[in-house]
Amino acid sequence: MQTVSLIAALLMGLAPAPAPADHLPTVACPTTLPAETTCYGGQDSNGAYYSVAIPRGWNGTLVLHTHGGPDLGAPTQDRSVDDLTRWSVMVREGYAWAGSSYRRGGYGTQMAVLDTENLRAMFTRSFGKPRTTLLHGQSWGGNIAAKAAETYKYDGVLLTNGVLAGGSRGYNYRVDLRVVYQYYCGNHPRPTEPDYPLWMGLRPDSAMTGSGLRARLQECTGIESRPEERTAQQASNLKDILGVTRLPERTLASHLNFATFTFRDIVHNRLGGRNPFGNMGVRYTGSHDDVALNKGVQRFSADPSAVRDLSYDSDLTGSIKVPVLTMHAIDDPTAFVEHESAYRASVGNAGNARHLVQIFTQESEHSALSDSGYAAAISALSTWVHTGRKPTPASVAAACPAFDAKYHEGCFVDPAFSPKSYESRVYPRPGGAHWPALTEFQAKVWKRFYPNVGIAP
Template identity: 65%
Template sequence: MTGRIASGFRRRSGNRRHHLRAGTVAAIAGLVACALPVPASGSTVPPASAAARPGPTSTVCPTKVTGKATCYTGQDSNGAYYAIAVPKTWNGSLVVHAHGGPDLGTGSDPDRSVDDLNRWAVMVDEGYAWAGSSYRRGGYGTRMAAADTEHLRRLFVTEFGKPRRTFVHGQSWGGDVAAKVVETYGAGKHGPYDGALLTSGVLGGGSRGYDYRVDLRVVYQYYCRNHPRPDEAQYPLWEGLRADSAMTATGLRARLQECTGYASEPKERTGAQQRNLDDILSVTKIPERTLESHLRFATFTFRDIVHIRLGGRNPFSNQGVRYSGSHDDRALNAGVERFSADPSAARDLSYDSDLTGEVTIPVLTMHAIDDPTAFVEHEAAYRAALQGAHRERNLVQTFTRESEHSELSDSEYADSISALDAWARTGKKPTAPAIAASCATFDRTYSTGCFYDPAFSPHAYASRVNPRPGGLRWPAMTATQEKSWSRIDGVGIAP
């Protein structure tokens, strides 16, 4: 299998040498063990014997890729399931995909990467090989997901040869993961990545990227008093949910409906429900259509971050935040629960997921202006990070007049990867208007529309999300702390 793929690629590559490296996934495991963080004890990484897992196995392609590529699946030495597709007419380059979420299952989901391949079939249609990891486990951990993404890239090189060019693409939380991949593994002048495409990215990082969900959690409880109820075991709201709670997403929806009637037609809501809903939405600036999904994150994902990844430590703060937009702001600010972050927890969450802007390769972003999940102001936060690192020359941002988060127009995705490829190949930085203009060419193939707004620029992140007074000045890690961060159980966001 690998010999045929490698020899075919050599023919297409002319005099370029792309010899298939000897070895199996075990060789990759040894390489990664030297370069990637050592997992914390108690993590879900398989034992050393897992390094003997076989390489990719040929499988039936998902529906949108059927007949267009040869598909493979497998499980790497860290336990992460993955899917790979090599187009029948391969342009010689690779897109490594970082998926969003995070999913909250305990282990790696074998179906996730296959579903992602079907969802991102546009990359295969454009001639790129595609590889996506399901990550070794569910739950939060940007560096863990970045390590698994890089691990899969190395596995691909071992099995199929070195691609002509390699791009990393991240969507949603995967945008944060992909950006972390670039900073951690691809920031060097001769790093393995030629460019990054970040779409609908959660680019504010964990230390402030979820502040609006922190605000939702406390504002919701102020008005609703049912999460938890007065007769239930109490816990600080920064936990999201107590560790031993049996609450389900269905149960949470029932409480949200009870308080706000959000799932009912306005005429069917009580006066109290409508007032609660109006106040919560106005204060938090969260769209009504995604209120439930944001509250789920502020409940179940916060529990994962606090109890499983940070050993019960609190990384969140709302001290000094003034909430406004309600029917009675004075009462709200006097009665809402307040808390301050544990500096070590805030530091560890920041180290895991915040972005430094230290990139030396082309980075292209695309974001819907009316994204109801990852607000477009995340892009302002990311630009500020690159400006702070004096790397803004490596960034082009594009914006569309869409109102979705999870999936934008295929014509725009095809246009974006083409523009990124041309930038990496020629060194000529594109402009947002030029990218918008070239989209029509791709829309003749995909007919999904081009909605770019080249003149748009997002306001500062703090214009949409209440800033935490005093900024984020957590104590920096010493070299010893950074080295031990992923080794000691309960310290950091363990792999």
């Protein structure tokens, strides 16, 4: 009977149900998953928590997920469970799913790559090698997945709302926010507090909390008040900050949070106090007095060794050899859609444009897109991998309504959209002040002759 079932499954194009796991403990599944899904969870030898879900009638494809952030606290099981819940659409479409919390909080793109690879090895030891392995990265996880695709072999890669400009220039708009905010607000730090260069984000011994930072933002701009309740000075400050930085008001607090606490993590915990950021020569515009702003804003130059290490850890060479499909919300308020232009340039410069398809949706959120869109995208990628038929934005848009009949979250692909250059949205650093993106050859040379380069796991 078991042999007959196996043959039937193969004839139907389905993978047989996996044998019971030898190593991974079973856990209760999130309620969003289909009935008769089997879930596993635990902590690996490096301290990373993981979640795995395998649906009944598994189609033989594993989706490895790399999450965004970075989270600055210690890893927890909740992180991977929350990710499984958020992307349960993958399991509902018949894919097995596995995601890691990573071994620690804080920045570290290649650390996250290693933890994702560790999870893939655990899955294979327990259930056998999947027929197909797809990698899915969301937000900063898009950077992680794109970096992993340049180092390890996957069958295909899906990047959604990805931070794809890399660490050496992907956060320049937050560098600009940090200095522009301080010019107008002068309360981060206050004149009565110990001074420090703003590229640090925050001095290492500061006890400031997220709520404390929000209170200072409110004090300066009245951002949490109704417009008519703001003072004239608050309204002016907010208008100038938004006008110069080109950031949406609704995500200004989260961008400032990143430019404070995550910058502190990058500088002090990952780069030994060295500065990877610079804004020399940047000409800021959009305020009521650009001359005074450019004269008074804090300026600094990056430490080349710090930029080199951040670049090695997270910048993308465009060295892809398998199908890569990206999907990005046109009005993403956190990782601007122009990140896709930076990635397209890296891939094109490496001569690999044939492996890349980019899709854009008329959505305006960062952390999650429509389940109907995710289902259409992963299906298009899977078909490309298995048949060689390269999708187009138009073909994904045409396929989406069939998935929307199941998920009822809407189809928003805009086949005609193409983003402008990254530099059209983010102030460029004149004279190549940022470290240029490493080529594949340069990355190999650095690894051979400078084995300790980059950010340690």
